[in-house]
Amino acid sequence: MICSTERQLELAMRSAEAEAAYRHCARKDYLERTDCAGGDSSLAFAEQAVAEAEIRSTQARLALDEHRAFCPFCSRANLN
Secondary structure (H helix, E strand, O other): OOOHHHHHHHHHHHHHHHHHHHHHHHHHHHHHHHOOOOOOHHHHHHHHHHHHHHHHHHHHHHHHHHHHHHOHHHHHHHHO
């Protein structure tokens, strides 16, 4: 049995991972188009967006893992 909180956390995790993948692709596309050496402020913005998306993805993954460990319904389901 999967509780509703676990479903919400799984959705949040997938959403955060999709955003991180999108940010990585956007950064890669920007680098391919501009051939910049790394001093551009737009590149710094893209790098920051990637880092923030990765942080959100990691936080969502950790929240899901923590929920699975401490939720009475999910922790029993993981034992089986």
